[in-house]
Amino acid sequence: MPCLWQLALEEALLEDAEANRGAHQWFRVWESDEPVVVVGRAGRLESEVDLARCQRDGVPVLRRCTGGGAVVLGPGCLVYSLVLSLEAHPFLHDVGIAHRWVLQRVAEAVAACGPSVEPAGISDLACSGRKVSGNAMKIAQYSVLYHGTLLWNASLDEMARWLRHPPKEPDYRAGRSHSQFLTNLAIDPHRLSRSLARVFGADKERDWPEERTRHLVEQKYSQASWHQTGRWKR
Numbered sequence: 001m002p003c004l005w006q007l008a009l010e011e012a013l014l015e016d017a018e019a020n021r022g023a024h025q026w027f028r029v030w031e032s033d034e035p036v037v038v039v040g041r042a043g044r045l046e047s048e049v050d051l052a053r054c055q056r057d058g059v060p061v062l063r064r065c066t067g068g069g070a071v072v073l074g075p076g077c078l079v080y081s082l083v084l085s086l087e088a089h090p091f092l093h094d095v096g097i098a099h100r101w102v103l104q105r106v107a108e109a110v111a112a113c114g115p116s117v118e119p120a121g122i123s124d125l126a127c128s129g130r131k132v133s134g135n136a137m138k139i140a141q142y143s144v145l146y147h148g149t150l151l152w153n154a155s156l157d158e159m160a161r162w163l164r165h166p167p168k169e170p171d172y173r174a175g176r177s178h179s180q181f182l183t184n185l186a187i188d189p190h191r192l193s194r195s196l197a198r199v200f201g202a203d204k205e206r207d208w209p210e211e212r213t214r215h216l217v218e219q220k221y222s223q224a225s226w227h228q229t230g231r232w233k234r
Contacts, residue, residue, distance in 0.1 A: 001030070002033075002215065003011060003032040003033075003034070003036045003062060003073060004060075004061070004062060004189055004220075004221050005213065005217060005221075005223075006064075006066050006079075007062060007065070007221060008213050008216040008217045008220070009144060009208060009209075009213045010064065010065065010066075010081055011065045011145075011216055012143040012208075012209045012212035012213040012216055013026045013028075013081070013134070013145065013208075013209065014077040014103075014138065014140060014143060015209070015212050016083075016140065016158070016180075016209040016212060017083045017142065017143035018138075018140050018141060018142055018143055019086070021087075021142045022085035022087050022088070022142030022143045023085070024083070024206075024220060025083055025084055025085055025088075025143075026081070026082065026083040026158050026184060027080075027081070027082055027083075027196075027197060027200050027202035028080070028081050029078060029079065029080045029081070029193045029196060029197075030071075030078075030079050030081070031074075031075065031076075031078055031079060032073040032074050032075070032077070032079075033074075033075070034058060034074060034075075035059050035072060035073070035074035035075075035158055035162075036060045036061075036062055036073050036074060037049055037054055037059055037060070037061045037062070037070060037071070037073075037163070038061075038062050038063065038064050038071055038072075038074070039061065039062070039063050039064070039069075039071065039073055039160050040063075040064060040066060040067045040068040040069060040070070040136060041063065041064065041065055041066060041067050041138075041230060042067060042070065042230060043063070043068075043070055043229065043230075044167075045061060047164065047167050048069060048070040048163065048164055048166060048167070049061055049070050049162065049164060050161070050162055050163065050164055051199070053161055054162050057161075057162070059162055061227060062221075062227050063226055063227045063230060064107040064135055065067045065135070065138055065145070066136035066138045066145060067137070067138070067145065068123065068134065068135070068136030069134070069166050070163055070166070071134055071149055071157055071163075072155075072159045072162055072163060073149070073152070074154065075153070075154075075157070076151065076152055076153030076154035076155065076184070077149050077150070077151055077152075078113045078149070078150040078151075078152060078189050078192065078193070079147060079148070079149055079150075080106070080125075080147060080150065080155065080193075080196050081145070081146075081147040081150060082102065082144075082145070082146045082147065082200060083143050083144070083145050083146075084143060084144050084146065085134070085142065085143055086141075086142055087142065089101075089144075090120055092139070092144045092146075093139065094121075095139070096146065097135070098137060098139075098146065099122060099123045099135065099186055100119065101176075102135070102146050102148075103119045103123070103125055103135065104119070105199045105200065106112060106125060106148070106150075106196065106223055107119065107125060108199050109193070109196045109198070109199045110185065110187065110192065112126070112151070112195045112198075112199075113187050113188065113191050113192050113195050114155075114186065114187055114188055115185050115186060117133070117185070120170065120203065121170025121172055121173070122170060123135040123136065123137075123148075123149075126172065127183060127185060128183075130173065130181060130182060130183040131173075131182050131183070132150065132151050132183060132185050132206075133148050133149055133150050133151070133184070134135050134140055134148060134149050135147065135148030135149075135172070137201040138146065139162055142169075150161075150185065150192065151182065151183070151184045151185060152184055152185045152187050152188075152189050152192070153184055153189075154182075154184060154188070154195065156166065156178065156179050156182050156183070156184070157179065159176035159178045159179075159182060160177060160179045161180055165177070165178075167202070172211070194198070201207055219232075219234070220226060220232050225234075
């Protein structure tokens, strides 16, 4: 599934949960087949992305519905996604608590496969002081969408090529460049996916909301204005 559709599906899962007043909870993992830059809901392209290089290299620049900074997705970068009920998890209304609660469980899933990681900054996971995971969220009325990346064999040179130094950085980054700050986990992605499913209790699958996803692609994610400015014609 192309990354544009993946991003639409993320939002469709949240919409589905909202339509069912939080009764539906979701967990999934995915990986983009090709490199793509994805900025946060309110991200400014010019300050976060080297647009000229992305254009020369034919790398799409897309926008997601959650906050946070720009990331490069592609082979070697696992994405996990959660949609959780706020009735079942009322503490997730607090952004700081939500980050700590989810990242603690992701760290447990990673540790079960070998490497030791720990929360760092506001919403990162780090291994020996270098970032291996960035995370973002969107809180709605009945549900929260929480998703993040886990680097296992990503091209760090490409990230350094297409992303600018972020306008805001966590203290532990200490001014390091992308290539000095990021690292890959020595981990099997299939084993990691199973470990994540275990810690979040994702033992059942349902049909994805295909119609909602298609609608979002047609009405929002296919519009250049959404990806360029965060606004679209409704």
